[in-house]
Amino acid sequence: MANPSILILAGDGIGPEVMAEVKKIIGWYDAKRGITFDVSEDLVGGCAYDKHGTPLHDDTMAKAQEVDCVLLGAVGGPKYDNLDFSVKPERGLLRLRKEMDLYSNLRPAQCFDALADFSSLKKEVVAGLDIVIVRELTSGVYFGEPRGIFTEGNERVGINTQRYTESEIARVARSAFEMARRRNNKVCSMEKANVMESGILWRQVVQEIHDKEYPDVELSHMYADAGAMQLCRWPKQFDVIVTDNLFGDLLSDAAAMLTGSLGMLPSASLGAPMANGRPKALYEPVHGSAPDIAGQGKANPIACVLSFAMALRYSFDLGDEATRLEQAVEKVLAEGVRTADLMGPEGGTPVSTSAMGDAIVAAL
């Protein structure tokens, strides 16, 4: 049987730096555990544009469709800010999500014990926080048509379309309910059903899937503005939150920031099962390309490392190995090893990206 395959798209900014540490860990699994991945690499985002004039070459897209999963670093940077919309670095990422049909974006917002002081929230509000936001990732206003900037009379008009079909809502709802069953069995669905018809349909379909297929899971509904409030007030009231592409973008970023662990948070974007039974999958850190610190060896590779742990769990059915890797990260943090973003007011000397990766490998 062929080895499981991974396509690495390190991307821009700190992407290549944090990905280098993941490669060390992949190497460790090969050498020490006899778990060998076929790893290939390619370009996405600004670096792909620099070489090919497009943020995602068709060949890269084709490769992404064939491998067992994609690991992505980050895309974007000030150099590309003035590019035309259609070739911006983000379009590469959005094309991967759309063409791989990765409809379920899992974003854990977890507060690491060693870092509870880092949050702008009070320690008691965030300590021990562990929630997952399940964000719909292939539809809604990100992809709806018509869209564009048009001229009407003598002025410009900007138009985007929020559009959700019943089946698009149903499949991401299922994904959230499945997740809840493996956790604390609670789902809160967020929309603006008081203002948007697409929100009404969202609420109805989530409720129907619940009643028919997951009556054992506790389900509640909340307007997204109230959801943003409640996330800031008392995030521990939630277990799994399911929401649409755009609300998920804002709410998951807010939730990530609340934990104080932004440089630590991984994500998984999953689609339908492939012929081999594995889901189409892309894993990436929640943080961005951080151009201000790129190339300086300062970046925290943990979010990317934990994204690989999610790959072990969701793509390769290696839950025990994922837990091993997560525990190695916790051990390293408990020992006080810190990249610059994790330095508290007590001071100390931050380690480099590479030293953090080495410490994690040593802890394995």
Next chain:
Amino acid sequence: MANPSILILAGDGIGPEVMAEVKKIIGWYDAKRGITFDVSEDLVGGCAYDKHGTPLHDDTMAKAQEVDCVLLGAVGGPKYDNLDFSVKPERGLLRLRKEMDLYSNLRPAQCFDALADFSSLKKEVVAGLDIVIVRELTSGVYFGEPRGIFTEGNERVGINTQRYTESEIARVARSAFEMARRRNNKVCSMEKANVMESGILWRQVVQEIHDKEYPDVELSHMYADAGAMQLCRWPKQFDVIVTDNLFGDLLSDAAAMLTGSLGMLPSASLGAPMANGRPKALYEPVHGSAPDIAGQGKANPIACVLSFAMALRYSFDLGDEATRLEQAVEKVLAEGVRTADLMGPEGGTPVSTSAMGDAIVAAL
């Protein structure tokens, strides 16, 4: 000359209770300062539906168009949750906003000294916080067409349209720049220009209005997800935030919660000048109808009182009187007078809605 006129729409839940305290203050201005308002009252929201089968009767709409300003309490409640979309309490409020063309919604997010401990954020993050979110209120996905739930093939599809014209963006941008000039001269505009064409147009128009008409104001742009993050991390970096209807809904609610002062926050929704030079205007607390505590004399009337202070300032050019009222509120808080929502862990006895109103009148 006729007295300035106010239409009071107390609405549902705690709306009538908090509005009763504002009426005391209006009475005080009449008796003690010789400032007399012609006050009329009518129904909006669930109570209007109960009486007329619509959340806003045409006669009420017509009255709202004629008065100098509208004071609104709150709308909605569980009793109305299953009504058809078209007659839900919220539709009454949305109709007022749209037909009065109240395009500029000013939402101050301010942390009151006496309440800095109430925030879920650390005291140093919020103490002294004083920002204003200027939210576009009459367009975007709230009102764009086409909208609705349709059948396509054998499934339902929910559709809403985000739509902004150049002039809609320009006028709310001007309103934000004007506001900034009266404050710390800084505007941050938020959208998702990396994903939405309507966001690209938003960014361009805000920049153009800045360059042509307000080059003295410091302008920055931020993606709305990063904006949500930064509001949670270090809100004091902002002065004025300008954003669209939907982002403004989420971001202003998050910002309000961060201050710990939700029961304290007023808002103003302003439109174009009328024949008498006053802007079309509606003032309302940021909080909702709080059905759980309605009718118990527990509600905090301060948000509604401060909304009236905004009316004094923006509709009646009585900035000094507005400041007087705001100072009366601060004095009462400094004296330790608290409604139930403002009780700290030290305990003490909360005062009723009505006693809070009396204390504010006494402090005037």
